[in-house]
Amino acid sequence: GENVEQHPSTLSVQEGDSAVIKCTYSDSASNYFPWYKQELGKGPQLIIDIRSNVGEKKDQRIAVTLNKTAKHFSLHITETQPEDSAVYFCAASEDTASKLTFGTGTRLQVTL
Amino acid sequence: DTGVSQDPRHKITKRGQNVTFRCDPISEHNRLYWYRQTLGQGPEFLTYFQNEAQLEKSRLLSDRFSAERPKGSFSTLEIQRTEQGDSAMYLCASSLGRQGWNSPLHFGNGTRLTVT
Numbered sequence A: 001g002e003n004v005e006q007h008p009s010t011l012s013v014q015e016g017d018s019a020v021i022k023c024t025y026s027d028s029a030s031n032y033f034p035w036y037k038q039e040l041g042k043g044p045q046l047i048i049d050i051r052s053n054v055g056e057k058k059d060q061r062i063a064v065t066l067n068k069t070a071k072h073f074s075l076h077i078t079e080t081q082p083e084d085s086a087v088y089f090c091a092a093s094e095d096t097a098s099k100l101t102f103g104t105g106t107r108l109q110v111t112l
Numbered sequence B: 001d002t003g004v005s006q007d008p009r010h011k012i013t014k015r016g017q018n019v020t021f022r023c024d025p026i027s028e029h030n031r032l033y034w035y036r037q038t039l040g041q042g043p044e045f046l047t048y049f050q051n052e053a054q055l056e057k058s059r060l061l062s063d064r065f066s067a068e069r070p071k072g073s074f075s076t077l078e079i080q081r082t083e084q085g086d087s088a089m090y091l092c093a094s095s096l097g098r099q100g101w102n103s104p105l106h107f108g109n110g111t112r113l114t115v116t
Helices: none
Strands: A004-007 A010-014 A019-025 A032-038 A045-051 A056-059 A062-067 A072-077 A086-092 A106-111 B005-007 B010-013 B019-024 B031-037 B044-050 B053-057 B065-068 B075-079 B088-095 B111-115
Touching (some): A019 A106, A032 A062, A045 A056, A045 A062, A072 A086, B010 B019, B019 B111, B031 B075, B044 B065, B075 B088
Antiparallel strands (some): A004 A019, A056 A062, B019 B075, B031 B044, B065 B075
16 A cells, blocks of 8 residues: 655744655555645644646645655745644545545744 | 534543544535544544445454445444544545546544543
8 A cells, every 4th residue: 555754753944944844655556645734633734735747836835846756745835934833744645536645744843 | 614524522431432423524525534643643544435335444444433424414433342542533524526526635623532
């Protein structure tokens, strides 16, 4: 089955700096890669996703890149703000309907 | 709020007791998923429904676990004879699926189960 590894497990950045979280996956059949943000006491919330026919996608301060050959994808957050502090999860699946395999999460802390 | 709703938010039970959780998906969503999340880990897939049909079950879903979605709307997840290892956050998600297309998953805020 699919295995998703995520690094780093914790990340501390100053407000305004950029944050990068990296994930690798094992199953070449995976074609869908969402990123979720989870705040304390809440469920994961989708922040951006990418499909395998696209190499990069941006949404305001958030971008995701995908390298299918190397089987890795990354989340980039620019101009970080304190409200970006949360746990971020990457995930992979064959398609948007299939079960997601999640990484182990990255706790991002944005300090003033 | 018209998101995925889960009830209860918290459940404390003694080992050996049965518990049941409920999930109400976003109203037009025909697909419903259950995941389990333990502390410091990502969610793990348990099972998936399309309308009332349960289409896939993880090996994590032992015989003590059963999920239903009788009318293709809300779903229940029952755990019989709970064990301390069942302590986790149980997350429900829903999506809208059509031929060749599926919306991203929307998660509820989960039910946190503590087995003492």
